[in-house]
Amino acid sequence: MPDAVAMRTLEGLDPTALPLEALVDAGEPVVLRGIARDWGLVQAGLRGPQEAMAYLRRFDAGSPVPYSYGDASIEGRPFYNADFTALNVEVRRGGLTEVLDAIADHLDSPSPPTYYVASLPVARALPGFAEHNTAGLAGQGIDAPASIWIGNRVTASCHYDTPENLAYCAVGRRRFTLFPPEQIDNLYPGPMEPTPGGQVVSVVDFERPDFDLHPRFADALASAQTAELEPGDALFIPSLWWHHVRSLEPFNVLVNYWWRRSPSVLASPLPALQHAMWALRDLPPREKQAWAAIFDYYVFGPAERAGQHLPEAARGELAPFDTTQARRMRARLLALLNR
Secondary structure (H helix, E strand, O other): OOEEOOOEEEOOOOOOOHHHHHHHHHHHOEEEEOOOOOHHHHHHHHHHHHHHHHHOOOOOOOOOEEEEEEOHHHOOOOOEEEOOEEEOEEEEEEEHHHHHHHHHHOOOOOOOOOEEEEEEHHHHOOOOHOOOOOOOOOOOOOOOOOOEEEEEEOOOEEEOOOOOEEEEEOOOOEEEEEOHHHHHHHEEOOOOOOOOOOOOEEEOOOOOOOOOOOHHHHHHOOOOOOEEOOOOOOEOOOOOEEEEEEEEOOOOOEEEEEOOOOOOOOHHEEEEHHHHHHOOOOOOHHHHHHHHHHHHHHOOOOOOHHOOOOOHHOOHOOOOOHHHHHHHHHHHHHHHOOO
């Protein structure tokens, strides 16, 4: 794959006072070098993968956890079968210590089976871990529970997440390639279900791109930004930016924090997208064009535009949503959908 532009990097930041508001406002990915260097897990990992595994075992709550397993033929890439009707991995459940032991058994293998624990809630699975391994976001008024990602040489195909994302490389190294949201058409998104990790992924093989099959991917690469994270580094990934993540060592751990800055009364946009697909996508072109103008007026234009010419008492759902208005809208939509 051709080289992408290197991401902006910040060094020497106070890990307890990250400029998160400025990062979110800028809306660009940024590497934060060394801000988790003092984490207990980072220090253990620098002594070797077995030390890192032993550190994690200390906190294992013992409850079964879901993980993806694939044989050596998938080359560490949870993806699809040939016709995109099923995944090339199976989801299993087992103890976290068992998964760590299985990874340890293949540390020296050039072609190991894939083991991947994805987005595991830290508070539930590893009680006590956060005491010496935390981003300290609560001190900035951000409620962002930590999730942990554990595996061997796994590739997370290019995808986007709705929330803001702060990802900490704790063990091993990871290579990130990011694209702005407007590159969606050039990334060839796959099926909406099933998906390897809960989100739509690009079907392009980034390691061996086929530009005859996916010619617009060359245009996406012109907008790509890349970074390689070392243990203790973090990456801010803005909401809705596409990111492709490749783990580079026989054992890798990442801890991330998702949060939304939008008011909590607002619903998730994804069901709105799915409903719009159902209701609008297959309409005749003239009707779609008319609805596009209506959506621009009520949704994608200035938030205050649709109601500004009305008395405040008459604005109803044209006014900013509060808890009461959100509940009314939810009840109204449920009633409409259940007819």
